[in-house]
Amino acid sequence: MSQAGYGCLMAVDRHHVLRSAAALLTRKSTATMDEVAKAAGISRATLHRHFAGRDVLVRALEALGIAECEAALDAARLDEGPARDAVRRLVREIESAAALLAFLYTENQLFEGEGQNEGWARIDDRIAALFRRGQSNGEFRIDLTPAWLTEALYGLLASGAWAVSEGRVAAKDFTYMIAELLLGGALRHPERNSEQPREES
Amino acid sequence: MSQAGYGCLMAVDRHHVLRSAAALLTRKSTATMDEVAKAAGISRATLHRHFAGRDVLVRALEALGIAECEAALDAARLDEGPARDAVRRLVREIESAAALLAFLYTENQLFEGEGQNEGWARIDDRIAALFRRGQSNGEFRIDLTPAWLTEALYGLLASGAWAVSEGRVAAKDFTYMIAELLLGGALRHPERNSEQPREES
DNA sequence: ACACAATGAGACGAGAATGTCTCAAGCGGG
DNA sequence: CCCGCTTGAGACATTCTCGTCTCATTGTGT
Numbered sequence: 001m002s003q004a005g006y007g008c009l010m011a012v013d014r015h016h017v018l019r020s021a022a023a024l025l026t027r028k029s030t031a032t033m034d035e036v037a038k039a040a041g042i043s044r045a046t047l048h049r050h051f052a053g054r055d056v057l058v059r060a061l062e063a064l065g066i067a068e069c070e071a072a073l074d075a076a077r078l079d080e081g082p083a084r085d086a087v088r089r090l091v092r093e094i095e096s097a098a099a100l101l102a103f104l105y106t107e108n109q110l111f112e113g114e115g116q117n118e119g120w121a122r123i124d125d126r127i128a129a130l131f132r133r134g135q136s137n138g139e140f141r142i143d144l145t146p147a148w149l150t151e152a153l154y155g156l157l158a159s160g161a162w163a164v165s166e167g168r169v170a171a172k173d174f175t176y177m178i179a180e181l182l183l184g185g186a187l188r189h190p191e192r193n194s195e196q197p198r199e200e201s
Numbered sequence: 202m203s204q205a206g207y208g209c210l211m212a213v214d215r216h217h218v219l220r221s222a223a224a225l226l227t228r229k230s231t232a233t234m235d236e237v238a239k240a241a242g243i244s245r246a247t248l249h250r251h252f253a254g255r256d257v258l259v260r261a262l263e264a265l266g267i268a269e270c271e272a273a274l275d276a277a278r279l280d281e282g283p284a285r286d287a288v289r290r291l292v293r294e295i296e297s298a299a300a301l302l303a304f305l306y307t308e309n310q311l312f313e314g315e316g317q318n319e320g321w322a323r324i325d326d327r328i329a330a331l332f333r334r335g336q337s338n339g340e341f342r343i344d345l346t347p348a349w350l351t352e353a354l355y356g357l358l359a360s361g362a363w364a365v366s367e368g369r370v371a372a373k374d375f376t377y378m379i380a381e382l383l384l385g386g387a388l389r390h391p392e393r394n395s396e397q398p399r400e401e402s
Numbered sequence: 403a404c405a406c407a408a409t410g411a412g413a414c415g416a417g418a419a420t421g422t423c424t425c426a427a428g429c430g431g432g
Numbered sequence: 433c434c435c436g437c438t439t440g441a442g443a444c445a446t447t448c449t450c451g452t453c454t455c456a457t458t459g460t461g462t
């Protein structure tokens with residue numbers, strides 16, 4: 001039983017369903033199971049065969065988001081080089097998961113008592129450690145706590161994802177705007193060379 | 202008919218109900234009308250007598266949020282003095298409405314087609330104009346668009362409100378952390394005197 | 403004391419979403 | 433070719449929330 005071999009028999013693969021669900025729920029967090037099924041191109045019955053209920057689906061999305069986040073954290077090599085560059089790498093690596101993150105970030109408000117997945121605590125710790133490293137370095141200011149900087153990063157990712165999805169900012173500017181605002185803020189700093197508009201490849 | 206005279210007869214005042222609803226819906230955006238009523242200390246029947254339906258309640262909350270936002274914008278005197286100080290005044294004035302704003306900010310994602318209240322457009326314009334003024338001034342960097350800075354302010358307000366409500370950051374640091382991160386970013390700037398931790402009275 | 407307005411409690415049906423079930427059809431492998 | 437697995441479509445009961453209704457109670461002003 002249970003699709004042990006990921007062969008060709010599985011016409012609908014969990015991953016494709018999850019991606020579709022993430023894309024839909026990001027835009028409309030109250031979407032029906034029927035809408036989720038239609039968005040994935042499968043029937044509601046099949047959706048239920050793979051995810052026994054809405055909460056199971058959301059938990060699976062949470063696991064996906066955590067996995068993508070940790071993959072981004074690994075790829076960003078947070079403990080190498082200047083902390084500011086690590087932050088830029090992190091934002092770039094996490095961009096593709098930002099919409100899903102935005103959904104989960106607001107959805108977590110609903111879990112209230114149930115206690116959230118411990119994966120988030122691990123991710124929080126790794127990001128906070130990066131900011132702490134930057135503070136020890138002397139790169140980052142010490143009057144903003146690592147916890148708040150982590151929280152602010154989440155907020156900016158969510159804002160950026162929404163702003164992009166509604167066309168208020170260009171998708172190509174996503175990484176640059178988030179990273180530069182988080183690092184440098186809105187103020188102009190004459191002595192820093194933060195004036196090249198895009199070009200971050 | 203219909204309580205034309207806002208006298209002493211109104212035992213339950215709309216404002217108290219709206220504040221309770223805002224506080225509850227900020228934490229649990231899918232709260233039931235029954236939960237909203239209990240949170241306000243009234244019965245569901247009475248709640249329905251004042252707000253004919255859930256959408257009416259949300260619209261009233263939206264109107265309240267817009268009103269508080271515009272009051273904060275007025276009180277902050279955005280066009281006086283340096284733009285950076287105007288931003289600090291704005292964050293301070295808007296702090297009391299931040300939780301409500303956070304709820305409405307995410308709720309607006311659901312309105313999809315219906316077109317959002319024009320009040321938000323006015324508020325967006327006023328805030329964006331502040332950032333534009335700072336850019337013309339030379340105070341703010343020009344590689345971050347006013348639209349994105351406005352969006353980022355919303356995101357940071359929401360993050361801050363949630364972080365405070367969950368105890369991840371201290372409520373007394375709310376204004377300082379949001380304003381300073383938005384203005385100065387995470388990087389340390391040796392030549393600027395941004396190192397006094399609190400003290401913003 | 404009386405009348406009236408507002409509230410609280412609860413019943414009731416409508417509607418939507420969910421979870422489960424059955425049955426027919428498609429499709430690949432033995 | 434036939435078998436078995438998976439899917440799609442739909443029916444069905446259940447649950448939840450909503451909106452409306454009624455009725456008893458409270459409290460206030462005259």
